Amino acid sequence: xxxxxxxxxxxxxxxxxxxxxxxxxxxxxxxxxxxxxxxxxxxxxxxxxxxxxxxxxxxxxxxxxxxxxxxxxxxxxxxxxxxxxxxxxxxxxxxxxxxxxxxxxxxxxxxxxxxxxxxxxxxxxxxxxxxxxxxxxxxxxxxxxxxxxxxxxxxxxxxxxxxxxxxxxxxxxxxxxxxxxxxxxxxxxxxxxxxxxxxxxxxxxxxxxxxxxxxxxxxxxxxxxxxxxxxxxxxxxxxxxxxxxxxxxxxxxxxxxxxxxxxxxxxxxxxxxxxxxxxxxxxxxxxxxxxxxxxxxxxxxxxxxxxxxxxxxxxxxxxxxxxxxxxxxxxxxxxxxxxxxxxxxxxxxxxxxxxxxxxxxxxxxxxxxxxxxxxxxxxxxxxxxxxx
Amino acid sequence: xxxxxxxxxxxxxxxxxxxxxxxxxxxxxxxxxxxxxxxxxxxxxxxxxxxxxxxxxxxxxxxxxxxxxxxxxxxxxxxxxxxxxxxxxxxxxxxxxxxxxxxxxxxxxxxxxxxxxxxxxxxxxxxxxxxxxxxxxxxxxxxxxxxxxxxxxxxxxxxxxxxxxxxxxxxxxxxxxxxxxxxxxxxxxxxxxxxxxxxxxxxxxxxxxxxxxxxxxxxxxxxxxxxxxxxxxxxxxxxxxxxxxxxxxxxxxxxxxxxxxxxxxxxxxxxxxxxxxxxxxxxxxxxxxxxxxxxxxxxxxxxxxxxxxxxxxxxxxxxxxxxxxxxxxxxxxxxxxxxxxxxxxxxxxxxxxxxxxxxxxxxxxxxxx
Numbered sequence: 001x002x003x004x005x006x007x008x009x010x011x012x013x014x015x016x017x018x019x020x021x022x023x024x025x026x027x028x029x030x031x032x033x034x035x036x037x038x039x040x041x042x043x044x045x046x047x048x049x050x051x052x053x054x055x056x057x058x059x060x061x062x063x064x065x066x067x068x069x070x071x072x073x074x075x076x077x078x079x080x081x082x083x084x085x086x087x088x089x090x091x092x093x094x095x096x097x098x099x100x101x102x103x104x105x106x107x108x109x110x111x112x113x114x115x116x117x118x119x120x121x122x123x124x125x126x127x128x129x130x131x132x133x134x135x136x137x138x139x140x141x142x143x144x145x146x147x148x149x150x151x152x153x154x155x156x157x158x159x160x161x162x163x164x165x166x167x168x169x170x171x172x173x174x175x176x177x178x179x180x181x182x183x184x185x186x187x188x189x190x191x192x193x194x195x196x197x198x199x200x201x202x203x204x205x206x207x208x209x210x211x212x213x214x215x216x217x218x219x220x221x222x223x224x225x226x227x228x229x230x231x232x233x234x235x236x237x238x239x240x241x242x243x244x245x246x247x248x249x250x251x252x253x254x255x256x257x258x259x260x261x262x263x264x265x266x267x268x269x270x271x272x273x274x275x276x277x278x279x280x281x282x283x284x285x286x287x288x289x290x291x292x293x294x295x296x297x298x299x300x301x302x303x304x305x306x307x308x309x310x311x312x313x314x315x316x317x318x319x320x321x322x323x324x325x326x327x328x329x330x331x332x333x334x335x336x337x338x339x340x341x342x343x344x345x346x347x348x349x350x351x352x353x354x355x356x357x358x359x360x361x362x363x364x365x366x367x368x369x370x371x372x373x374x375x376x377x378x379x380x381x382x383x384x385x386x387x388x
Numbered sequence: 389x390x391x392x393x394x395x396x397x398x399x400x401x402x403x404x405x406x407x408x409x410x411x412x413x414x415x416x417x418x419x420x421x422x423x424x425x426x427x428x429x430x431x432x433x434x435x436x437x438x439x440x441x442x443x444x445x446x447x448x449x450x451x452x453x454x455x456x457x458x459x460x461x462x463x464x465x466x467x468x469x470x471x472x473x474x475x476x477x478x479x480x481x482x483x484x485x486x487x488x489x490x491x492x493x494x495x496x497x498x499x500x501x502x503x504x505x506x507x508x509x510x511x512x513x514x515x516x517x518x519x520x521x522x523x524x525x526x527x528x529x530x531x532x533x534x535x536x537x538x539x540x541x542x543x544x545x546x547x548x549x550x551x552x553x554x555x556x557x558x559x560x561x562x563x564x565x566x567x568x569x570x571x572x573x574x575x576x577x578x579x580x581x582x583x584x585x586x587x588x589x590x591x592x593x594x595x596x597x598x599x600x601x602x603x604x605x606x607x608x609x610x611x612x613x614x615x616x617x618x619x620x621x622x623x624x625x626x627x628x629x630x631x632x633x634x635x636x637x638x639x640x641x642x643x644x645x646x647x648x649x650x651x652x653x654x655x656x657x658x659x660x661x662x663x664x665x666x667x668x669x670x671x672x673x674x675x676x677x678x679x680x681x682x683x684x685x686x687x688x689x690x691x692x693x694x695x696x697x698x699x700x701x702x703x704x705x706x707x708x709x710x711x712x713x714x715x716x717x718x719x720x721x722x723x724x725x726x727x728x729x730x731x732x733x734x735x736x737x738x739x740x741x742x743x744x745x746x747x748x749x750x751x752x753x754x755x756x757x
Contacts, residue, residue, distance in 0.1 A: 037669060037671060037672070039669070039671050039672045039675045040671075042675065043675055047675075047678075047679070051682060051683070054683050054686065054687070054701070054704075055686050057697065057698055057701050058683075058686055058687050058692075058697050058701045059686060059691070059692045060692055060696040060697060061514070061515045061692050061696065062514075062696060063693070063695070063696055064696070066695075082546065107553065108723070108729075109729070122546075126545050126546065131543045131544065131545060131546065131547050132545065132546045132547070133546070133547050133549055134546050134547065134548050134549065135549050135551070136548055136549065136550040136551070137550075137551055137552075137553060138550065138551070138552045138553065139552070139553055139554060140552030140553055140554050140555030140556060140558050141554050141555055141562070141563055141718050141722050141723065142563050142693055143431065143432070143552075143555055143558040143559055143560040143562065143563050144431035144515070144519075144560050144563070145693055146552055146555070146558050147431075147519060147522060147558055148518060148519075148522075150522070150550055151518065151521070151522040151525070153548065153550070154522075154525065154548070157546070157548055160546075161544050161545070161546075164545060173500075173501045173502045173541065174502060174532060175497060175501065175502060175503070175531070175532045175535045175536060175541075176452065176497070176502075176503055176504065176505055176528050176531055176532055176535070177502065177503070177504045177505070178504070178505055178506075178507055178524060178525060178528050179504050179505070179506050179507070180507050180509065180521055180524075181506065181507070181508045181509070182508075182509045182511040182517055182521075183478060183508060183509065183510055183511055184510065184511045184512050185511030185512060185514050185517070186511065188511055188514040188517055188518055189514060190514045190515060190692075192514065193511075193512055193513050193514045193515070205678060205682065209674065209675060209678060212674070213670065213671045213674065217671070296409075297409060299407070300583075300587070300590075300670040300671070300674075301407075301410065301583050301587050301670060302407060302409045302410050302413065304582075304583050304670055304673065304674040304677070305410060305413045305414070305579045305583070306409075306413055307674060308575060308578060308579055308674070308677060308678070308681070309413055309417045309418075309421075309575065309579070310417070312678065312681065312682055312685075313421060313425070313571065313575065313685075314421075316685070317425050317428050317429050318424070318425075318428055322691055322692075323428060323429050323430060323431065323691075324431075324433070324513055324515075324516050326435070326437070326484075327430055327431075327432060327433050327434060327435070327516075328427060328428045328430070329427050331427075332424060332427045332428045335424060335428075336428070346481075349512045349513070350479075350481075350512065353511070353512050354479060354512060357479045357480065359476075359479065359480040360479070360480060360481065
């Protein structure tokens with residue numbers, strides 16, 4: 001309700017009392033309407049939790065227990081030791097098969113993600129040349145997973161080299177060893193990076209869904225005309241729409257953050273104040289976008305269609321929540337600047353995992369403020385108190 | 389009967405296309421989105437921004453760093469001279485990683501045959517971090533091989549030869565673009581169907597429709613076919629763009645592909661009409677559309693593999709028609725899967741579509757308020 005108090009002063013002195021009363025009446029009317037059609041309540045309170053649960057568990061880039069076919073043409077102590085390094089890893093699920101034909105069949109039918117192939121001369125080549133080839137075939141359709149699996153295979157191979165060297169009594173000397181230090185998310189759990197971004201995606205949906213229909217509905221049902229003959233000004237109508245849905249949206253946000261921290265155990269390293277300040281700016285932008293859609297469309301059917309098109313998929317794909325913006329071609333990077341969710345994702349990922357980094361928070365926060373002002377004033381500009 | 393259904397279809401097309409805004413929304417944004425998303429949605433990393441903190445006076449350190457500079461995946465942003473410079477760069481996300489070569493690097497390498505290089509990575513995006521570390525390792529690997537060969541060290545006892553089938557260069561665009569075909573086909577179908585019955589209910593024209601001699605099955609057909617026609621049309625355009633613009637190979641047959649598209653449309657239209665006939669207001673219809681659309685996309689394997697999900701979520705995906713369509717699209721495009729191998733993906737979509745269409749038709753008459 002802070003927002004409401006803040007706006008009182010801006011409404012001018014002369015008829016301050018009257019305006020306040022009118023606004024209160026409009027807000028009350030909107031709340032009643034919300035209570036009558038429980039779908040708004042569902043949007044604000046049920047949707048964030050359901051979606052966060054579903055996505056928090058459902059979206060994961062961590063490939064574990066990847067089924068790999070293992071074809072060993074001539075089993076020996078050497079091959080057993082090599083395969084052993086794949087068996088005791090949480091990344092692999094070795095499936096022993098007797099020949100390549102079966103293995104390729106399994107790869108085609110998606111029963112395995114890849115094949116480890118040790119030829120019959122594995123032990124022999126090891127002894128004679130000192131280097132035996134191991135063939136690894138992967139299903140490359142899911143390129144990202146394939147690349148991660150390549151990394152795991154390399155890791156297993158290095159571990160095997162080390163064990164081999166130790167059992168032969170010669171210490172393994174690798175010229176340069178990489179010592180990796182991962183900041184902010186040392187276990188590299190994809191959940192830790194996806195869930196904060198998800199909050200931004202979900203808030204986009206909530207904001208737009210809550211308001212996308214409301215102005216169009218008033219026009220369509222003719223109640224807008226009834227409002228027109230009253231002394232309320234158009235900005236009061238807009239404000240009367242904004243306040244209740246802002247309250248609902250913030251409720252949804254609190255639930256989302258609570259779920260992220262309480263259930264998914266995402267560390268919240270930055271301050272809660274920054275988190276909520278940035279989110280409320282974002283919510284204003286999202287609600288403003290919804291209102292604008294509603295005002296431009298003038299009928300609910302088109303407003304609904306526009307809301308479906310412009311909210312979810314852009315927020316999902318262009319916000320950097322899952323696909324790295326830095327890897328996109330630059331014209332596309334320019335386009336992502338139009339997506340409000342982009343700025344919130346950057347702030348949330350940083351506030352949750354890294355802490356209060358001013359150089360991330362200020363520019364993105366400013367961008368959010370700008371977006372909020374832009375959408376709200378566009379909405380104000382596009383709406384007028386007269387009949388067509 | 390067909391004449392009457394045809395009349396309904398004409399009416400439905402008029403309702404959809406007579407409003408210029410609606411006409412625009414159904415046709416133009418999906419095309420634009422395909423182009424934008426096709427380029428945007430990629431897991432491939434290029435130009436990873438990194439900084440160098442080299443304290444080593446020797447030549448070996450410089451040689452190792454040359455490997456980074458020559459790699460197409462990395463872009464050098466800064467040379468650091470103090471430990472304290474590392475944190476601000478990473479915090480600000482100006483660099484994804486910092487390569488730190490200690491002062492004893494060359495000396496250790498010369499005396500002990502072994503040295504270590506420190507790599508500090510921003511883990512906020514865990515996937516990017518993992519992939520970047522993979523690239524780092526392969527650069528160091530190459531350096532090691534060359535160094536070992538030069539200094540007469542023995543080769544490791546086994547060499548890995550990795551190859552990838554179906555997508556030899558591991559381009560994630562080949563994986564994502566067929567997925568976008570499914571995404572946009574679903575969105576367009578929802579646009580056309582999810583609000584259509586709710587709108588008529590709200591405006592009262594649905595009651596009028598119910599008192600005409602139309603049977604529910606005919607009304608159902610009248611509502612479903614326009615969505616189907618628009619869906620097939622847009623899917624075709626999107627598939628053509630995927631093949632000719634994004635150059636994704638299509639190895640399988642068009643017959644298999646279109647069987648998949650048809651069945652997917654039937655199931656998506658079923659869900660859309662079902663939502664629409666459950667909803668009393670358009671607001672509820674919109675909510676229902678999102679409540680289906682969003683989980684359907686997230687749980688389809690579009691961006692993250694279904695195999696990574698916990699098993700109870702994997703069970704939920706079994707009722708998601710998009711999951712099957714995703715398999716079909718990628719199978720037909722990249723793997724050239726034959727028709728018979730995809731039967732297991734075809735029938736669940738037919739069942740989902742059938743059940744939902746029946747329910748929707750049943751709800752037409754029952755849900756009067």
